[in-house]
Amino acid sequence: MKAENQNDIVVIGSINMDIVCRVHRRPEPGETVLGGEALFIPGGKGANQAVAAARLGGNVHFLGRVGNDAFGSQLLKGLRENQVQAECVKITDGVSSGCALILVDDKGENSIVVAPGANHRLTPEDIRETETLIAKAGYVLLQLEIPLETAIEAVSICRRHGVFTILDPAPAPLGGLPDSLFRVDLLTPNQSEAESILGMEAGDIMTTGARLLEKGAGCVVLKRGAEGAMVFQGKNALPVESFRVDAKDTTAAGDAFTAALAVALNEGMEMKKAARFACAAGALCCTRLGAQSSLPFRNDVDRFC
Ligand code: RIB
Numbered sequence: 001m002k003a004e005n006q007n008d009i010v011v012i013g014s015i016n017m018d019i020v021c022r023v024h025r026r027p028e029p030g031e032t033v034l035g036g037e038a039l040f041i042p043g044g045k046g047a048n049q050a051v052a053a054a055r056l057g058g059n060v061h062f063l064g065r066v067g068n069d070a071f072g073s074q075l076l077k078g079l080r081e082n083q084v085q086a087e088c089v090k091i092t093d094g095v096s097s098g099c100a101l102i103l104v105d106d107k108g109e110n111s112i113v114v115a116p117g118a119n120h121r122l123t124p125e126d127i128r129e130t131e132t133l134i135a136k137a138g139y140v141l142l143q144l145e146i147p148l149e150t151a152i153e154a155v156s157i158c159r160r161h162g163v164f165t166i167l168d169p170a171p172a173p174l175g176g177l178p179d180s181l182f183r184v185d186l187l188t189p190n191q192s193e194a195e196s197i198l199g200m201e202a203g204d205i206m207t208t209g210a211r212l213l214e215k216g217a218g219c220v221v222l223k224r225g226a227e228g229a230m231v232f233q234g235k236n237a238l239p240v241e242s243f244r245v246d247a248k249d250t251t252a253a254g255d256a257f258t259a260a261l262a263v264a265l266n267e268g269m270e271m272k273k274a275a276r277f278a279c280a281a282g283a284l285c286c287t288r289l290g291a292q293s294s295l296p297f298r299n300d301v302d303r304f305c
Helices: 045-055 070-081 117-121 124-129 131-135 148-161 191-198 205-214 253-266 271-285 298-304
Strands: 008-012 016-022 039-043 060-063 065-067 090-092 098-104 110-115 137-142 164-167 220-223 229-233 236-240
Touching: 008 045, 008 131, 008 148, 008 253, 016 070, 039 045, 039 070, 045 060, 045 070, 045 137, 045 253, 065 070, 065 117, 098 117, 124 131, 124 148, 131 137, 131 148, 137 148, 137 253, 148 164, 164 253, 191 205, 191 220, 205 220, 205 229, 220 253, 220 271, 229 271, 236 271, 253 271, 271 298
Parallel strands: 008 060, 008 137, 016 098, 065 090, 137 164
Antiparallel strands: 016 039, 098 110, 220 229, 229 236
């Protein structure tokens, strides 16, 4: 059930059809391996976060683009079935919907290649057209499977309206992260994304958090997978314990985490408690195969916590 007195959560980002195949182990360069059946499962970091936030009780709008094709229709239907408001999703001629090719091995670890398709047609102008919706949102969530200039415009509109902005810098851009994208209210990278956007060698976690704050992030929640998370806020660095699960597939665990964090903050939880709730959502997501197929519902997370 949706809470009446909460602000809207707007997710701006990618939406993909994931083509998932289980393999015993992921192939070496030049190697062919035989896998299980090919499964078609809705995904995309943006859409995953939108669906996760809605399942956890948020009032969610999604802004993105799909192609004018069968995957596009299926993906939109999936959003609506999950109570995500998708009126602002544009159907784009002449380009396919985003697709991701995902291999999941026996350890539950994955390799993902994204063919962005329509996601890369999401323009700064698209975001400007939805300024009224963004202005009245409580939280805006962004990731980086859309063009960087579009994410930059979204952050700038959020700042203008004082809307709390969360950036999941995934995937980390090859050319580095533009300065304005560090200056969001909350950054939620994992350790390797954090090192990549800072252009630093593998370093210790305290240095990583401190450097992200120096770059202008209001707060940093570093996702540490099975190790939980670390909250960096002002001078504080607060470890957050994870939950132990038997991981079958880690796909979308980071998306479930970020979405849960937004929902919890929107409900007034303080950051460390919100991060613990997010760890629970991420852990539960790892217990099932696929992206949106594995995103937990609110009852599951509350019971698990
Ligand atoms: O974070 C997981 C997601 O990454 C998958 O659903 C895939 O579509 C890629 O975007």
